[in-house]
Amino acid sequence: MRFLGYDEKLVRLLESLYNGTLSAVRVGGGLTEWFATIIGVMQGCILSPLLFNIPLEVVMALALDRWELGIEVSGTCLSNLRFADDISLLANSEGELQQLVDRVHVTSSRFGLVISASKTEAQCIGRDRQMLNIKLGASSLKQTEHFVYLGGTVSADQSCVKDVERRIGLAAGIVRKLGKIWTAKDISEVTKVTLYKTLVQSVVLYNAETWTLKQEHERKLRVFEMAVLRRICGVTRKDQKRNIDIMNALDIDEDVVELLQKRRLTYFGHVSRMQPERYPHTLLHGHISGS
Secondary structure: OOOOOOOHHHHHHHHHHHOOOEEOOEEOOEEOOOEEOOOOOOOOOOOHHHHHHHHHHHHHHHHOOOOOOOEEEOOEEEOEEEEOOEEEEOOOOHHHHHHHHHHHHHHHHHOOOOOOOOOOEEOOOOOOOOOOOOEEOOEEOEEOOEEEEOOEEEEOOOOOHHHHHHHHHHHHHHHHHOHHHHHOOOOOHHHHHHHHHHHHHHHHOOOHHHOOOOHHHHHHHHHHHHHHHHHHHOOOHHHOOOHHHHHHHOOOOOOHHHHHHHHHHHHHHHHHOOOOOOHHHHHHHOOEOOO
16 A cells, blocks of 8 residues: 555554454354454455455556556557456467566565466467467466356357357256246246346346347347246247247347347447547457457
8 A cells, every 4th residue: 555655644544453353253153263364354344345456456566567568459558457356467479478477476476465376277369379388387377268257258269159158057047946936826927027037137148248149149048038938927838829929928028139239239338438548448449459
């Protein structure tokens, strides 16, 4: 905090808040013995998210000091994307990426932070994909074709196929867990539809604003949705009820694909209204150099 220029009085107040603190763990209704808290931040404290991010900001500021490489989007150089401790390092070549990983690794070590090699992977995105040999200290990072970042699947071939399949799979798991709800006679269809939209539809459409859909993807989304709605209505394909009739019976006026298209347009308008220097605006309207 001193490195970032925070007021000295505030720094001392926070130091006094953490000095001499003790913690215990509740196990089976009882508490373990109290022990000194020497790392981490206080659970439930409103300052904890800020205090958690400050060391990471310092680490990245020092690691990127005088670093001017990265991927170029319409004149804007991007070397990293960060959300708390989920950090993605961006480079145009294997050599640049290795230098960037080394910088972050060395700087993190100075602050007692350890980058998990088992949770860190390398990925080559573009038409001319190549095998990467990126080292994190003495460990070699695994290269992956599909990487889950902030809940979305990033594919080396730049498609959204795996992300769509993953979201449908996650939503299908929720549908199975709620199996008794869909068949319950004492729960109205209105309530079931509300649960579907809240617990299932929200999962399948997470990150969907960024998808570039083909007809096959749209078909899979519609097939999944109709399977759920048929369970809510208590009908099967043998009953020979049309999809539109089922949706009308449940008072649903737009299917999952139509809702997705509406959300994409809403997000497009949101990004278009951003200031030009914002990264989403730059990436939407910019051109990425390279292959």
